[in-house]
Amino acid sequence: MSTDLLLIPGADGRPWFWHRLVAELERRGHRAVAVDLPKSATSTLDDYADAAAAAADGDGPWTVVAQSLGAFTAPLLCSRLRVERLVLVNPMIPRPGETAGDWWENTGQGPASAEAAARDQRPAEFDLARDFFHDVSPELTEQAFAGTDVAELDGVFAQVWPLDSWPAVPTQVIQGSDDRFFPLEFQRRVARERLGLDQLAVIPGGHLNALSRPVELADALLSRSPADPAATP
Template identity: 25%
Template sequence: MAETFVLVHGAWHGGWCWAAVINQLERLGDRAYAVDLPGHGMNRADRAKVTLDSYVNSVAEFIERHDLKDVVLAGHSLGGITISGVAAKIPARIKRVVWVTAMVALDGQPMVNPAKSPLAAAADSFPERSNTIEMMGKEFLDGLTNDMAPALKEYVMSALGPQPLAPLLAPVPMAPYFATGIPSSYIVCEDDQTPVPGAPNWHPHFSSRLRNPTLKFVKSGHEVMFTHPVECARALHELARGD
């Protein structure tokens, strides 16, 4: 039976980042859609007005507008703070939620504390209240792209757009998601070297915040959609089927 996927991108990205994974999922007989969150990709929403609620609402509305059911909802990186809200908003349409080397919030806590983040304070003063990938610094960029060939790194870095600040500062309600009882999964990218404040690795720092998640391991860095799309698609496909 064909599975239905809705894929949510992370910070600085757009739906375009999932193109190779979608191609591979379709080869496996599945249907897959990628959304552009407000202020990203072809969604030209005013970045200064983008919020976490607008992220959640845009994905939920996409699923409802296309009348999608039994959806496997997957989010990469910062997309992790959107997918929990979407699942809590339209639980009857969601079959499983998959964090792809993604952030999992503590209930009621924001992902960034502005009092402890000079970068957030700086972005807050800009008209768009956004920051660019270049502002993150060499250590972050090296960790993000550690397993990319030079040409691929150049392409990805040139394609990334500004990231609105407000979604990072918003408290993320996880309790409503947990109350749905929807199964959770986490794709662990074993070579992810993207810095995590206060922790050495994304797994188990973030994955341990879920309740009894099923895990899939991929030998990849953070940008698995670009460097290992075949393995990423296969992991998503197997999780959807309960394998």
């Protein structure tokens, strides 16, 4: 059975982020639409949701997949499209009344990532290449850094998440076991506190596993299981 998947990128905003996953999903007979988010600094979460809805060419039902910051946008699609499932990949999971700018302190992301860095004997200061691209090939990393059409985020980070509660739609969290930005135990706690999820689907790879591990990510997306015990450390 074919699945229609709508893919929302993270803070980078470019559909290119999903290109390896799109190819893998299409190879398996599914349809995947990667969203190109607005680039203006005045764009809001509502603008992002409108752009994603406009990219969905068909009645669905859709599986909406969101990377990182995209988790602030994905639930807004449930009032705009026929959504049968939400899948959050290495996500920033919002709660009502919160901005994306406040999310970091509210969740304790900084101390969690610093603790993981100390444990792994890495520098605690964030470095884009070291912390995001450590498991991405040099060729893809070069392509990513060559891109210039990256979204500005002032409006998105300032807007209060507009929903009163999480939509009543089946929701899954897929987490990279080697995500240096959102460590696994941190993400388990946040998903439990904010979504009531006791299990994550844990796959290999870091924060950008759509680039580094598209096969494993496609497996998890299509399994429709809340967690894959074989992949969980």
